Amino acid sequence: xxxxxxLLGRVAGFAGLLLCVAAAGMRLAGNYYLGSLQxxxxxxxxxxxxxxxxxxxxxxxxxxxxxxxxR
Numbered sequence: 001x002x003x004x005x006x007l008l009g010r011v012a013g014f015a016g017l018l019l020c021v022a023a024a025g026m027r028l029a030g031n032y033y034l035g036s037l038q039x040x041x042x043x044x045x046x047x048x049x050x051x052x053x054x055x056x057x058x059x060x061x062x063x064x065x066x067x068x069x070x071r
Contacts, residue, residue, distance in 0.1 A: 002060050009056030016049025 023043040032039060 002063065005056050005060045009053045009060065011053070012049050012056060013053030016046045016051075016053060019043070019046030019049060022046075 019042055023039045023046060026034060027039050027043075034042060
């Protein structure tokens with residue numbers, strides 16, 4: 001279970017980072033929309049994905065009984 005949460009956290013964080021970088025890059029290029037989607041929505045989705053990734057990684061650190069296995 002720890003390995004799955006760790007993987008999910010890393011994937012969600014990396015995907016969120018890519019969304020944020022893509023939205024910022026396109027906005028700096030002068031675009032406001034990606035098709036019919038506003039770039040601020042894409043940026044908010046990227047931030048939400050990073051938060052979900054942080055939550056999964058925090059769960060890995062705080063699973064009961066985890067402290068005893070780390071020694």
